[in-house]
Structures are given as C-alpha cells and as structure tokens.
Amino acid sequence: MAAERALEMVADILKCRDDFPVLQTKMHGKPLAFLDSGASAQKPQAVIDVMNNVYEGGYSNIHRGLYEISQNLTADYEAVRSKVAEFIGAPSEKNIVFTGNATEGINLVARSWGRTFLQKGDEIILTEMEHHANIVPWQMLRDEIGVVIKTILFDERGALDLEAFERLLTHKTRLVSFVHISNALGTVNPARKIIEIAKDFYPDMRVLVDGSQGVVHNAVNMVDLDADFYVFTGHKLYGPSGIGVLYGKEELLNAMPPYKGGGDMIERVSFEETTYKDAPYKFEAGTPPIVEVIGLGTAIDYVSAIGMENIAVHEAALLVYGTEKLREIDGLTIHGAAPEKAGILSFTIDGTHPSDIGMILDQCGVAIRAGHHCCMPLMDKLNLDATVRASLGLYSNKNDIDQLVEGLHKVKEMFK
Ligand SMILES: Cc1ncc(COP(=O)(O)O)c(C=O)c1O
Incomplete structure (x- = not known):
C-alpha cells in the first residue's frame, strides 16, 4: 500500500513522540491516541x-x-x-x-x-x-x-x-x-x-x-x-x-x-x-x-x-493512510477532499451523531473533536450540525489511526 511505504520513509520523525509526556499516558486504561491537535497540540518536554x-x-x-x-x-x-x-x-x-x-x-x-x-x-x-x-x-x-x-x-x-x-x-x-x-x-x-x-x-x-x-x-x-x-x-x-x-x-x-x-x-x-x-x-x-x-x-x-518540510511529509503520508482506512468503513463520509489537503479528517457516519461517536471513542482511548469546530456557516453549507474531526500532529502515528478505526468499528457495532 502506497501510504504504508510513505509512512516507513518518514518513520524517523516518530522518535519525537517520546518528547511528549502526555503521549506516554493512558486514557480509560488504553494508550492515548491523541487526534485533536487541530484544537490544541500537546507540548514537548522542552517547552514545559x-x-x-x-x-x-x-x-x-x-x-x-x-x-x-x-x-x-x-x-x-x-x-x-x-x-x-x-x-x-x-x-x-x-x-x-x-x-x-x-x-x-x-x-x-x-x-x-x-x-x-x-x-x-x-x-x-x-x-x-x-x-x-x-x-x-x-x-x-x-x-x-x-x-x-x-x-x-x-x-x-x-x-x-x-x-x-x-x-x-x-x-x-x-x-x-x-x-x-x-x-x-x-x-x-x-x-x-x-x-x-x-x-x-x-x-x-x-x-x-x-x-x-x-x-x-x-x-x-x-x-x-x-x-x-x-x-x-x-x-x-x-x-x-x-x-x-x-x-x-x-x-x-x-x-x-x-x-x-x-x-x-x-x-x-x-x-x-x-x-x-x-x-x-x-x-x-x-x-x-x-x-x-x-x-x-x-x-x-x-x-x-525537525523541519517543517519533514512534518508536512509525515502528516501527508499519515493522511493518506487514515483516508484509506476510514473509506473502508461502511456508511462513513469524509467531508473535505480538496486537491491540497492537510492532516485533518472530518467525517460523519450514517445514523450516528458525532457526539455519540466522540463519547464512545473516548472510552477507547481516542481523543477526537465532535462538533461544529467553530465553523457554523460551513456546517450550514454542508447541511450538518457537526462532524467528527481527527486532526494530526507531528507526533501522530499509524497506531493512532488504527485505534481510531477500531473504535469506529465499536461504534458501528453499538449502533447497528
Ligand atoms: C482556523 C482557525 N482560526 C482561528 C482559530 C482561533 O484560535 P485561538 O482560539 O487560539 O485564537 C482556530 C482555532 O481553532 C482555528 O483553527
């Protein structure tokens, strides 16, 4: 898979993950998959x-x-x-x-x-x-x-x-x-x-x-x-x-x-x-x-x-991987497919409100944002009141995406 190969090429950047103390912690007993960097990013030890x-x-x-x-x-x-x-x-x-x-x-x-x-x-x-x-x-x-x-x-x-x-x-x-x-x-x-x-x-x-x-x-x-x-x-x-x-x-x-x-x-x-x-x-x-x-x-x-260019390449590879994985989920629609796109995945799932998805993902250790993202006019245009948003940071990795996808399968199970 092209995305997997691209991810291997930029694997080096993931050593940075150890610099972020919160990423070594757990949420509800699960490794923290922090996918809400678009709202606010975690801080490296050097900043603290x-x-x-x-x-x-x-x-x-x-x-x-x-x-x-x-x-x-x-x-x-x-x-x-x-x-x-x-x-x-x-x-x-x-x-x-x-x-x-x-x-x-x-x-x-x-x-x-x-x-x-x-x-x-x-x-x-x-x-x-x-x-x-x-x-x-x-x-x-x-x-x-x-x-x-x-x-x-x-x-x-x-x-x-x-x-x-x-x-x-x-x-x-x-x-x-x-x-x-x-x-x-x-x-x-x-x-x-x-x-x-x-x-x-x-x-x-x-x-x-x-x-x-x-x-x-x-x-x-x-x-x-x-x-x-x-x-x-x-x-x-x-x-x-x-x-x-x-x-x-x-x-x-x-x-x-x-x-x-x-x-x-x-x-x-x-x-x-x-x-x-x-x-x-x-x-x-x-x-x-x-x-x-x-x-x-x-x-x-x-x-x-680290280099902003390296961060961009890493996030682009992860975005491709995440997009491919989310597309495999039945009833899931990704909102936003512009030719130039950064590491933000906004989506909805038929028959399930984004807030419910957010709460179930929380129990799975996955931190995402569910809501209008302070963009109500954009939501009006899409005829939605909310989406689920997974947003990537320089420390995001394939496991975060896999944990998200696993959580979404749980959501599908609970709402079928
Ligand atoms: C595109 C965009 N503009 C403005 C803001 C506002 O940032 P702050 O609340 O730090 O002023 C945000 C934060 O979510 C944002 O994503």
Missing part, C-alpha cells in the same frame, strides 16, 4: 521545561527592571520576536506583534485598521469556510460602521471557487480575509494565488490570512506570500496557550492606531496628551504573556529542528 525554568530561576516583569534577571528575561523575550520573524520569513522583528491568540490578532486588525481605514459601504471578502474568529470581528465592524461582508463559495470537495472570488471583487472591495488551512475540512487554500488575484485587481487591497492551522502544517514565508497581515496562535504550534502572533507589514502597522491603551505601549503620558511607542510595541499594552512568549520560542526551535 523552559517555562518551568523561567518561573524557578529567572522570573520578573520585563522591559522595566534595572536588575539582572529582568534584563536577561527582557533580552530572551525580545529574542523570540526575532525568532518568530525568521520562522515565518518576515523581513524584521518590527513586523511581529505578540497577541493573546489568533482571535486577538484578527480583532486587533478589525478594530485598529478596520475602524481607521474603512467606511460605510466598503466591502470585505471572507470565505464560507472561516472559523468564527475570522467572521465575528468583521460582523462587529459591520454593525458599527456599515461595511459589507461577502463570501467566497467552496465546492463539493471543499475547494474555494476562485472564479467566483474574482466576480466578487468590485471597486469597493478593501479587504480579503481568509483561512490558510481550514480547521474543519483540511483544505489548504491557494493563499499566494488569492493574494495575487486581489492585488492585481487593486494594488492597495489589503489581505489578512488566518494562519492558525497554516503555520502548523507547512513552512510559510511572509515575503513570498505578500499577505498584509497573517495571524496564528501558539498553542496549536506545540507552544503554550495565551500567546499568539500578528504579522503585519511595517508601513501598515505604523499607520494603525493602538487598539488598547495602558502601560508599556507609551512614550509619554500626561493628562493632556499621550504619545505612543512605535509598532509593534504600541499594540502591546500591559504586562505581556512573558513566560508564554519564551515557551513559544522553544516550540519554534523544536519544530524547526
């Missing part, structure tokens, strides 16, 4: 250790202390900004704003850039497969200033219809905002092509890419991609929760006002007037997630040492 080490041996607030541990931690924190820039191929650390998560990055752009540069009647193009994080902030802006939201349709495979996209573009379109990899279907959208179409139509068109899944499954390069904004979240990239990244082109970040105010983002404050620091600092009011940034830096070192 580096965060513990900061708390144990060198914690303080940053940017302010004149003493050694504060200055050291400030340097380590700022070094992560440069590391993130290098990891995503951004021109400089000035492009990197630390946020709480991807959701905050999109809200920041909507509140700061959107409120400043958009006006009533301007059009924003999203896609039908967006996560709520890339829908709701734009609806809030629509309700506030009267922008118009349009959506690009996807076809029965879950691939965006780029001709329909071109037809949506008008002289009023100001922003295209789309997901790089769909968390519900696994579709890898042709981001470079979409950006090219948008910018050919109108060079000042702004494009935001939600890279929450994109940055996890493939190498990305901001210069090649030419997105104006790119957001992602640390906890899906094997780092901690509570830390996200907004990449923005420097001239845009400089032209945008802060969207929240407080300490650390100012040059000078008086009761008459406040002046702000330059980007990215003017967007980082208050004490930042210090230790989470350090953890993210180590997560980036970790995946970089």
